[in-house]
Amino acid sequence: MTLACLSPETGPLLEVRHIVKTYPARGARRVQAVSDVSFDLARGETLGIVGESGSGKSTLARALLALPHPDSGSVSLAGSPVLAVGKAHLRELRRQMQMVFQDPLSSLNPAQRVFDIVEMPLVAVGGYTRPERRRLAGEALASVGLDPARFGQRKPYEISGGQCQRVSIARALVLDPRLLVCDEPVSALDVSVQAQVLNLLEDIKDARALTLLFISHDLSVVRGISDRVMVMYLGKVCEIAPTQALYANPRHPYTATLLDAVPTLEPSRRSPSRPMVRGETPSPLNMPSGCRFRTRCPRAEARCAAEEPPLRALADGAAHQVACHFPLAGHAGVAGDASSARRHATLHGAGAELRVAAC
Ligand code: SF4
Known part of the structure; x- marks a missing residue:
């Protein structure tokens, strides 16, 4: 389903400009989680975002989807502004921008069955009958390699971690988005299951002509899936x-x-000439002057x-x-x-x- 407000298929799919996100800290101070980040994401591209814990990569991903809104900056999806819009417009745009979260088990409601979990976005946007929702949820589950007849009535604790992450991906796909934001989607999984989920994401991306924003702290994972890589440190690119x-x-x-x-x-392939980095990451409440x-x-x-x-x-x-x-x-x-x-x-x-x- 394509929004009427989106522009023709030209230019970057996502344009991010000067995003700043802060959080309140003790006293009147604020922690700068993301500081003036700008980038473009081409249609069909996979951009990997890497950095240590606290680098701001997950905060940035959520800010792009207004989950929650950043303090300042702009985001546009196919030329349509994402942030400075009313709730109804934002709800429509979010059909095109879906997110897969890090911990598959905690991101799923343990009291719901798989069918209900995958149907949830269709319920949220409205306009679908119950049979339509069930059909679309079944198709989404099949597209991630889960037989709807076998898994649809199960609850999250009755399936494996890898299957839970497939359910999360099916939930993200059920609205047929154009952009998938994957926030550490494999870091909670065993290595062998990681490989299966990464393969699945690449297959889905090709089959649906998706654009991916892929966040991870694991550089070898990011390398395998990304066309470009963005490195963040203390909220900066x-x-x-x-x-x-x-x-x-x-x-x-x-x-x-x-x-x-x-x-x-192969330790012999290390770079002995490269000087070692010293010290700990500074507190975001006390950022170094100049270069962070x-x-x-x-x-x-x-x-x-x-x-x-x-x-x-x-x-x-x-x-x-x-x-x-x-x-x-x-x-x-x-x-x-x-x-x-x-x-x-x-x-x-x-x-x-x-x-x-x-x-
Ligand atoms: S600007 Fe200076 S401190 Fe910062 S990374 Fe470059 S050399 Fe290091």
């Missing part, structure tokens, strides 16, 4: 680039740190404390943007980066083998 470019040649020191932290079965990563960054200089680095395109690739005054050297000049690229390619290869085996 550090780096955004095509997946291959980012993993082969990270240019922000924080991205390089995250990649170096990915476990490897400067208290941990081995490359920090006086300018990093005085001046916040803007997100800007690198001279050698407009699609690769970095917020750093002194980005890491390009691929050709850094032997350590090449080593890192080989290591992550190996990790990715292992993940691919696992996914094939799990199917």
Whole structure:
């Protein structure tokens, strides 16, 4: 079902501009969870968002769907504003933007049967008869590999974690959205089940021409599914680039740190020349001046404390943007980066083998 308010199939599907989200803290202070984040999402693209806990990635995802509204900024879906609209319009837009949550069991009502859970969005938007709802719920369950006759009358505690996540995905698909926001959709699952759910998401994306926003703290998971990757730290975007470019040649020191932290079965392929990051993540109540990563960054200089680095395109690739005054050297000049690229390619290869085996 397509909204009349949406523009023709041109331009990005999602345009996000200057999103800021804060939460009240003790006293009159506020915690900045997301600070001035902007990006575009092309139709049919999968954008992975990675970062540590507290980086703001989940808060950003929810703010895009006005769950709840951000403090400021704008979001448009196919040219139609999402945030500055009335409730009825927002309800219509949300048909096009659905979310899959992290913990499949806690995101499902334990008292409801699978059919009722999957029908819930149809009830919320209204306009469907009970037989229509049952038919659409059955089709959504079948599309995620669950036989409606076998699973429709079960309750969440009567099925496995992977099956619960399939029910969550069916619930998100039942309104036939254009954008699926997946917030750590596999992090609560066993590794073998993770592979099955990732395969399912990719199949569904292809079959329905979906656009995906995929959030995870696991870089090897994000690499396997994303066309581009955006890295966040303390509410800010550090780096955004095509997946291959980012993993082969990270240019922000924080991205390089995250990649170096990915476990490897081949320690000899670590990058011995890369200086280690120091210290803990600062409190969001006491953000460092200038660059937010400067208290941990081995490359920090006086300018990093005085001046916040803007997100800007690198001279050698407009699609690769970095917020750093002194980005890491390009691929050709850094032997350590090449080593890192080989290591992550190996990790990715292992993940691919696992996914094939799990199917
Ligand atoms: S701006 Fe400075 S402190 Fe921040 S990441 Fe770059 S080098 Fe490090």
